[in-house]
Amino acid sequence: MRHALVLPLLAALLSGCASHSNVDPSGVWINQQVIDAAAKGISLRQAMPKNDQPLEWQLNSKANQASFSNGFEVGKGNLQPLGKGKWTVTLSGSLTEDMTTVSDDELEVEANKAGPKQVFNRLKTTAEPNAPVGSSFERALYGAYMGGEWTIVEGPGQGSNVRFLADGQLAGFPGADRYALCLAGDCATMTGGQDSMWIERNKQGAPFIFKRDGKQLEIFQVVNQAQADEMPQFKAGERRWLLKKQ
Structure with missing residues (x-):
């Protein structure tokens, strides 16, 4: 009787593994680990992957x-199957990314x-x-990362309630209607690894450095330390706003 129970269980496990190999990777995949880390209220730079790796x-x-x-x-790039749930993406030049569809909702990039x-x-x-x-x-x-009130x-x-919406809109923020977080690239280079965001109204705005610590958000004016003919190098200046999440 015991063997009779084990065999169907083993067959079910094997069939489950086999189904994973046939998962079609078509669709949108996001780096949920970065999002989960950032959602704890830590520095965004700490949550982001090193070397500007793909986020989506x-x-x-x-x-x-x-x-x-x-x-x-x-x-x-060009996506090609390698069999058994494995795929490879050939990018410009000779760069490649090897992937495995672990399940219908999880993709590993080697x-x-x-x-x-x-x-x-x-x-x-x-x-x-x-x-x-x-x-x-x-x-x-x-x-x-920014959701909530x-x-x-x-x-x-002071005293106003603000909402940073997922589509980049700002509600209740004085003199501004949109924001954008710096994820990577020149904006990250110019702030020397500090977190920064762009805040604007009617497509006119400016960069600000911010510090996130749990439910507290400090937003600072930027001070440019570079010469006029150099790439801007920003540091935090006077604190402009202090916000707390409800």
Whole structure:
């Protein structure tokens, strides 16, 4: 009787593993680990992967196409199956990314010269039609990291309630209607690894350095230490706002 029970169980396990090998990777995959880390209220720079690794993949197995975003640029490549749930993406030059569809909602990208192994999760919501590569990760990050209601404790608009929306809109913030977090690229280089965001109204705005510590958010004016003919090098100046999450 015991053997009779073990054999069906083993067969079920094997069939489950076999089904994983047939998972179609087509769709949008985001780096949920980065989002989960950031959602704890830590420094965004600490949560982001090193070496500007991809934050989102968009895969299309039928067209053999792959696109990725690392937060400031988009890359494209050719997607090819290797069998048993394994795939490879050939990028410009001789660069390759090897992937494994662990399950229908988990994709592993193997370690290479660019960085360590990464785990991506299939986007749980439906991406907007023709959504730019990287925008799904950005919305998920913004919602997890900046979501909720904040109160301005100090600074212009003191006492006001503010909402940082997942689509980049700002509600209740004095003199501003949109924001954007710096994920990577020149904006990160110019702030020397400090967290920064862009705040604007009617498409006119400025960069600010911010510090996040749990439910507390400090936003600082920037001071440019570079010469006029050099790339800007920003440091935190006077604190402009102090916000606390309700």
